Amino acid sequence: MSEKQGVLAGFKAFLMRGNVVELAVAVVIGAAFTKIVNSVVEGVINPVVGSIGPKDLERYQFCLQSPCEVTEAGEVVTGITIKWGSVLSASLTFLITAAVVYFLMILPMNKFKERLDAKNAAEAAEAAANPVEKTEVRLLTEIRDALLAQRDGGTAHAAVLASRLGTAESGSRPGSEDRSKS
Structure with a gap:
């Protein structure tokens, strides 16, 4: 059966x-x-x-x-x-x-x-020219930095948090420059 x-x-x-x-x-x-x-x-x-x-x-x-x-x-x-x-x-x-x-x-x-392929090629070129960090990764980075700031009293890491947010928007990977200081 x-x-x-x-x-x-x-x-x-x-x-x-x-x-x-x-x-x-x-x-x-x-x-x-x-x-x-x-x-x-x-x-x-x-x-x-x-x-x-x-x-x-x-x-x-x-x-x-x-x-x-x-x-x-x-x-x-x-x-x-x-x-x-x-x-x-x-x-x-x-x-x-x-x-x-x-x-x-x-x-x-x-x-x-042809139109669809041209549109897809233009979108792919735009995405390659403008690599944007994923929203979830950016949000998780901000949460991590906020937790680090709370753990250490908020004063020492406030400047680091601000600098990381500034460098994250400019395209570098947040959290990699001050890893040894934490």
Whole structure:
């Protein structure tokens, strides 16, 4: 029974991975997008090409071995034909699909990534140029210095506390210069 649960847990982990979900979404969007591209080819491209010949690209063909007889439905009765019109139609569909995907999806995504990378690089450069001590470390240093001042009566370490706070803000490590005196 535990092996079955292990297999089901593995299957669930496989399905919930980002790659599988993204792939499923891509297939669904691709199927819907294919209908749009096919309607553009059939409704716009085919009539434009059809203005110089048959309206349907599928009917463009070449007779390789004579005599070629084709019915009105497009079925070859005798002879051997090369249907280059269907290849041209599929090629146009592919080119239109690739162009739309590139210009409407890939190009904007690349621009977005470039902006994001530039922003991240600018933030990283700013962080490297301005190393700020962490707030928690600064607070703990102040607490330590205050406790030292209370332990020794507050007078001897008041000047040390002030100097440490001044040097901590300027970037040196507080507490390292007077460690032997305490």
